[in-house]
Amino acid sequence: MALEKITKIEGPAAVFRGDDVDTDRIIPARFMKCVTFDGLGEYLFHDVRFDAKGKPTGHMLDKPERKGASVLVVGNNFGCGSSREHAPQALQKFGIQAIVGGGYAEIFFGNSTTLGIPCVALAPKDLARLTEAVEKDAKLKVTVDLSAKTVNWGSEKAPLAIKDGARQALMEGQWDAIGQLLEAQGQVAKLEAALPY
Amino acid sequence: MSSRQAGGKSLFQKAWEAHTVRTMSNGQVQLFIGLHLIHEVTSPQAFGMLRDLKLKVAYPKRTFATVDHIVPTDTRVEPFADPLAQGMIDALRTACKEFGITFFDTDSGKQGIVHVIGPEQGLTQPGTTIACGDSHTSTHGAFGAIAFGIGTSQVRDVLATQTLALDPLKVRRINVNGHLAPGVYAKDVILHIIRLLGVNGGTGYAYEYGGDVFDRFSMDERMTVCNMSIEGGARAGYVNPDATTYAYLVGRPYSPKGAEWDQAVARWNACRSDADARYDDVVNIKAEDIKPTVTWGINPGQALFIDEKIPTVEGVPEGQRAGIKEALEFMQLTPGAPIKGTKVDVCFIGSCTNGRLSDLREVAKYVEGRQVAKGVKAIVVPGSQIVQQAAVEEGLDKIFRAAGFEWREAGCSMCLAMNPDKLIGEQLCASSSNRNFKGRQGSPTGRTVLMSPLMVAAAALTGKISDAREVFEVKPEPVGV
Numbered sequence: 190m191a192l193e194k195i196t197k198i199e200g201p202a203a204v205f206r207g208d209d210v211d212t213d214r215i216i217p218a219r220f221m222k223c224v225t226f227d228g229l230g231e232y233l234f235h236d237v238r239f240d241a242k243g244k245p246t247g248h249m250l251d252k253p254e255r256k257g258a259s260v261l262v263v264g265n266n267f268g269c270g271s272s273r274e275h276a277p278q279a280l281q282k283f284g285i286q287a288i289v290g291g292g293y294a295e296i297f298f299g300n301s302t303t304l305g306i307p308c309v310a311l312a313p314k315d316l317a318r319l320t321e322a323v324e325k326d327a328k329l330k331v332t333v334d335l336s337a338k339t340v341n342w343g344s345e346k347a348p349l350a351i352k353d354g355a356r357q358a359l360m361e362g363q364w365d366a367i368g369q370l371l372e373a374q375g376q377v378a379k380l381e382a383a384l385p386y
Numbered sequence: 387m388s389s390r391q392a393g394g395k396s397l398f399q400k401a402w403e404a405h406t407v408r409t410m411s412n413g414q415v416q417l418f419i420g421l422h423l424i425h426e427v428t429s430p431q432a433f434g435m436l437r438d439l440k441l442k443v444a445y446p447k448r449t450f451a452t453v454d455h456i457v458p459t460d461t462r463v464e465p466f467a468d469p470l471a472q473g474m475i476d477a478l479r480t481a482c483k484e485f486g487i488t489f490f491d492t493d494s495g496k497q498g499i500v501h502v503i504g505p506e507q508g509l510t511q512p513g514t515t516i517a518c519g520d521s522h523t524s525t526h527g528a529f530g531a532i533a534f535g536i537g538t539s540q541v542r543d544v545l546a547t548q549t550l551a552l553d554p555l556k557v558r559r560i561n562v563n564g565h566l567a568p569g570v571y572a573k574d575v576i577l578h579i580i581r582l583l584g585v586n587g588g589t590g591y592a593y594e595y596g597g598d599v600f601d602r603f604s605m606d607e608r609m610t611v612c613n614m615s616i617e618g619g620a621r622a623g624y625v626n627p628d629a630t631t632y633a634y635l636v637g638r639p640y641s642p643k644g645a646e647w648d649q650a651v652a653r654w655n656a657c658r659s660d661a662d663a664r665y666d667d668v669v670n671i672k673a674e675d676i677k678p679t680v681t682w683g684i685n686p687g688q689a690l691f692i693d694e695k696i697p698t699v700e701g702v703p704e705g706q707r708a709g710i711k712e713a714l715e716f717m718q719l720t721p722g723a724p725i726k727g728t729k730v731d732v733c734f735i736g737s738c739t740n741g742r743l744s745d746l747r748e749v750a751k752y753v754e755g756r757q758v759a760k761g762v763k764a765i766v767v768p769g770s771q772i773v774q775q776a777a778v779e780e781g782l783d784k785i786f787r788a789a790g791f792e793w794r795e796a797g798c799s800m801c802l803a804m805n806p807d808k809l810i811g812e813q814l815c816a817s818s819s820n821r822n823f824k825g826r827q828g829s830p831t832g833r834t835v836l837m838s839p840l841m842v843a844a845a846a847l848t849g850k851i852s853d854a855r856e857v858f859e860v861k862p863e864p865v866g867v
């Protein structure tokens with residue numbers, strides 16, 4: 190399957206602060222009553238962006254000057270909790286193309302990679318600098334450069350970390366595994382037939 | 387699995403190797419999945435993707451479906467009041483028919499939470515690989531299976547190929563040795579482990595649980611612990627199979643029969659971790675150190691013994707203060723005050739963590755003849771129709787009802803509130819489920835305190851977070867037992 194080669198993502202950014210932001214926060218379960226992923230974007234971080242009456246709380250993501258943000262800056266252990274792909278789907282449908290943070294829960298990281306969303310990690314000091322810079326300047330362009338393994342903003346630059354396998358898969362356009370998995374159906378059938386159960 | 391030098395293999399390594407199809411170009415392993423379980427929330431989109439790609443289900447006999455998250459627990463009459471819920475169950479029915487998948491539907495008598503029915507049916511077996519589009523798939527590890535929670539695109543991968551592309555995991559052995567005190571349950575053990583190792587302490591690991599306590603644990607108790615491995619950040623959790631495992635499995639609908647049973651047991655014994663297995667990490671915990679545990683915050687690692695005090699912002703290192711402050715504010719708790727005595731509004735007994743027959747029996751034993759406190763809403767939701775049926779046959783439903791609990795139909799219910807069972811406003815819920823995330827129980831401002839089922843019952847009877855050992859006069863066992 191020919192997929193886009195993802196080597197560099199560049200765009201305006203927004204910040205979602207906090208560590209251990211779980212998938213229930215990214216997309217509350219009550220918005221998962223759907224049989225397609227379309228339309229999930231509007232519910233992204235719903236209970237943070239809207240109050241109990243459904244009024245916008247004025248979160249950065251809803252500020253007019255942040256419209257079109259494609260890079261999301263987050264904290265540590267982002268995406269912990271459930272395996273729901275609805276979480277990265279909601280981010281993607283909202284327009285987020287890359288995530289920069291301190292670290293990610295494993296299932297979330299895998300689900301995001303499968304959708305072609307790189308989740309990269311920065312050292313705490315670098316992340317703090319980036320967070321501040323993005324919060325200050327809505328126009329600031331942030332570049333997630335997978336080939337150079339850096340995140341760049343303004344005149345600044347920091348090394349990024351990402352699992353080698355995921356980086357390679359993204360850069361080679363192999364981030365959705367289905368094509369590769371299907372190639373081995375002969376081998377799979379052999380293993381299946383030999384299994385004792 | 388990364389190559390190890392001398393030393394035996396863990397069950398994880400053995401199962402991983404036995405199911406490896408090949409190593410892929412990016413270093414991931416294409417792993418065969420022996421058993422695939424699906425439910426209505428994360429599979430419809432996967433079937434949609436299959437249809438778009440014009441693919442079939444490769445091994446339909448290796449996939450089983452149930453409906454659990456969205457089903458109402460008060461009535462099973464269709465159409466459901468919520469058209470979206472009806473749409474989801476209909477989509478699953480259609481897909482199962484179209485692709486030839488067995489579906490334990492609401493009229494089957496076997497419907498229930500996916501992680502309760504797999505073991506119940508004898509589908510969950512030692513040494514196998516299991517996947518389900520649900521993070522608590524780790525539950526099945528209680529049988530010595532390697533069980534992964536996966537996303538919807540991966541559900542599609544398993545449907546289309548019966549395989550997954552996965553990164554190898556490290557294995558951390560967690561020993562709990564000694565004796566648990568009366569009134570201390572499997573739930574307390576896992577809450578304690580998560581508190582010790584952190585909510586992301588398990589990143590990159592599978593947890594292998596062992597030691598005296600696990601050797602003595604029933605299958606239900608092992609499931610409770612394995613269930614919450616994911617809350618500790620581990621990708622999977624398991625217990626090596628033994629006589630307890632086999633006694634549970636024998637005679638179940640999908641368990642091997644006759645000569646095949648004996649062969650299976652020999653195979654299962656062989657898949658146990660070797661005595662000299664090498665682990666990437668080992669953690670030792672003393673059972674005597676564990677007390678009834680409750681959460682105070684907004685993740686399962688923010689937990690306390692029932693006799694401890696709620697933390698203060700100043701009492702923690704600088705780097706953690708923002709998180710603690712956020713949790714304290716959300717939970718509306720007073721820093722430095724005892725957690726015991728906190729008023730509760732709702733009490734929930736159920737979920738794939740603690741909605742099994744043994745959980746209901748244990749609670750019923752203590753609440754018989756007593757009354758839920760005035761103003762408290764208390765509900766009991768069996769994990770499956772089989773649990774429900776067995777409980778009714780034992781008269782447990784009557785005991786609960788007489789004590790003022792609502793007795794419901796099987797499903798996930800208030801564990802994540804995708805059905806009508808929800809917290810309202812800022813209600814505080816004493817819950818036997820597994821997640822206390824903000825908004826988890828259906829109200830964005832609803833508050834969840836996780837604890838064992840008996841602790842939930844104690845909260846229900848007193849109207850506040852209480853020590854079940856005091857409320858129910860749980861006596862220490864005589865020495866020597």
Ligand code: SF4
Nearest residue numbers: 522737738798801802
């Ligand atoms: S009971 Fe709760 S945790 Fe378990 S499968 Fe259902 S929603 Fe998920």
